[in-house]
Amino acid sequence: AQKVTQAQTEISVVEKEDVTLDCVYETRDTTYYLFWYKQPPSGELVFLIRRNSFDEQNEISGRYSWNFQKSTSSFNFTITASQVVDSAVYFCALSARGSARQLTFGSGTQLTVLP
Amino acid sequence: DVKVTQSSRYLVKRTGEKVFLECVQDMDHENMFWYRQDPGLGLRLIYFSYDVKMKEKGDIPEGYSVSREKKERFSLILESASTNQTSMYLCASSFGSVYSNQPQHFGDGTRLSIL
Numbered sequence: 669a670q671k672v673t674q675a676q677t678e679i680s681v682v683e684k685e686d687v688t689l690d691c692v693y694e695t696r697d698t699t700y701y702l703f704w705y706k707q708p709p710s711g712e713l714v715f716l717i718r719r720n721s722f723d724e725q726n727e728i729s730g731r732y733s734w735n736f737q738k739s740t741s742s743f744n745f746t747i748t749a750s751q752v753v754d755s756a757v758y759f760c761a762l763s764a765r766g767s768a769r770q771l772t773f774g775s776g777t778q779l780t781v782l783p
Numbered sequence: 784d785v786k787v788t789q790s791s792r793y794l795v796k797r798t799g800e801k802v803f804l805e806c807v808q809d810m811d812h813e814n815m816f817w818y819r820q821d822p823g824l825g826l827r828l829i830y831f832s833y834d835v836k837m838k839e840k841g842d843i844p845e846g847y848s849v850s851r852e853k854k855e856r857f858s859l860i861l862e863s864a865s866t867n868q869t870s871m872y873l874c875a876s877s878f879g880s881v882y883s884n885q886p887q888h889f890g891d892g893t894r895l896s897i898l
Contacts, residue, residue: 672825677823701884703886705889710891711792711871711891711892712889712890712891712892713826713873713875713889714889715886715887715888718884718885718886720884759825759826763884771826771828771887773825773826773827774825775823775824775825776825
């Protein structure tokens with residue numbers, strides 16, 4: 669069975685602060701994929717990143733960065749210099765090669781960025 | 784640009800009614816999914832389909848059925864709606880093999896209330 673844990677239910681920061689959203693996963697498969705999605709108040713989930721289990725390089729995209737560490741089964745997401753528009757629910761998700769059930773989502777982290 | 788369209792943003796039905804939720808994608812994707820989203824539980828997979836007329840149960844299929852008669856359309860059916868099916872329902876699609884783990888693209892969601 670696979671599992672994704674996002675222990676932070678809600679986080680509040682003030683604009684321009686950096687914030688890290690934690691994601692810990694469990695799977696028995698050696699080949700798997702990790703994802704982050706953003707869900708703004710409008711409701712639509714927006715795909716942010718996909719990372720496979722063989723690529724542990726950190727990734728940076730503008731103010732967003734992701735830290736993948738297989739040793740701790742974590743795939744954390746950092747927003748640098750946060751903005752009010754970053755306020756959303758963020759989901760981490762896992763999909764294993766051998767699983768026909770596609771994505772297993774964490775419970776999500778509600779991020780509020782205050783002006 | 785990727786587009787997944789759900790027929791209704793908000794829907795109110797009565798207990799015992801048969802309810803249809805429709806989803807259409809315009810990207811010629813092979814795979815389509817139905818999730819429900821509840822506070823604190825993240826997204827849970829109800830059913831998915833990897834080809835026309837093909838379907839597989841997800842984690843919580845009880846009380847639901849699906850239909851995929853055309854590649855672009857995937858319908859979720861509540862055979863006899865109950866109050867515990869009040870939820871946000873999200874449709875998604877992705878391309879490629881069911882094991883290819885491509886990112887899923889989501890619709891805006893349907894907030895369904897069963898009275």
